[in-house]
Amino acid sequence: MKGLLFLSRLALICNLLFAVCLVFQRIPETGLPDAVKGTVLVLGWILPVFINFSLIIAYLINALLRKATSVPAWLIITNILFFIAQVLIQIVFA
Structure with a gap:
């Protein structure tokens, strides 16, 4: 389960970089x-979709x-919400 916790933390970092990419689109x-x-x-733009999926x-x-998991519930919810946002944004911008 430590691998799942590590990937969840990595996904959170990539999700935050996804938010930075959205800012980069607005600031030339x-x-x-x-x-x-x-x-x-x-x-921020390519990797988090695959990691979150x-x-x-x-x-x-x-x-x-x-199975019991060592991943906090707030981290699971945050990753799922970012995944939904990423899929919607990829569909809109595609």
């Missing part, structure tokens, strides 16, 4: 180097098997 010049912008875009599957499997 941030003054950041291209390497930083590229890293934030990959970690796999986490939701893992959360569902744990719930169906009634």
